[in-house]
Amino acid sequence: MHEVDWLRTAVHLHKGCYRGQETVARVHNLGRPPRRLVFLHLDGSGHVLPDRGADVMLDGRPIGFVTSVARHHELGPIALALVKRNTAVDAALLAGGIAAAQEVVVGP
Numbered sequence: 001m002h003e004v005d006w007l008r009t010a011v012h013l014h015k016g017c018y019r020g021q022e023t024v025a026r027v028h029n030l031g032r033p034p035r036r037l038v039f040l041h042l043d044g045s046g047h048v049l050p051d052r053g054a055d056v057m058l059d060g061r062p063i064g065f066v067t068s069v070a071r072h073h074e075l076g077p078i079a080l081a082l083v084k085r086n087t088a089v090d091a092a093l094l095a096g097g098i099a100a101a102q103e104v105v106v107g108p
Contacts (some may be wrong), residue, residue: 011024033085034084034085035064035082035083035084035085036082036083036084036085036087036105036106036107037067037080037081037082037105037106038064038080038081038082038083038087038102038103038104038105038106039078039079039080039102039103039104039105040056040066040078040079040080040081040093040095040100040101040102040103041075041076041077041078041100041101041102041103042069042076042077042078042079042095042098042099042100043077043098043099043100044076044077046098048098049069049071049077049079049096049098050066050069050079050095050096050097050098051066051069051096052066052067052068052069053065053066054066054095054096054097055095055096056081056083056093056094056095056100057093057094057095058087058091058092058093058094063083063084063087063093064081064082064083064084064087065081065082066079066080066081066095066096067079067080067081067082068080077098079095079100080105081095081100081102083102087102089102089104
């Protein structure tokens with residue numbers, strides 16, 4: 001929930017007690033969560049898709065994971081992933097070993 005920026009619109013912070021309230025309040029009070037949601041344009045030349053949960057790598061280090069994958073009729077292979085918030089928006093990533101360019105969904 002925090003990674004997809006729903007705190008501003010989907011959570012009422014002044015409502016009474018609810019499950020997970022402490023976690024929600026912590027993220028709200030401290031600032032931003034440690035991860036952010038990105039849209040990935042995957043290289044479609046290999047005709048394979050990364051698995052759900054596959055590591056997203058930058059310079060040989062894991063920085064996140066794939067949450068969902070699909071083939072779009074116009075865009076080709078695409079995915080959603082959660083990556084570290086400080087990842088540069090123009091960084092070339094590997095999602096499950098497949099080259100991926102990111103499109104910002106939730107800003108850094």
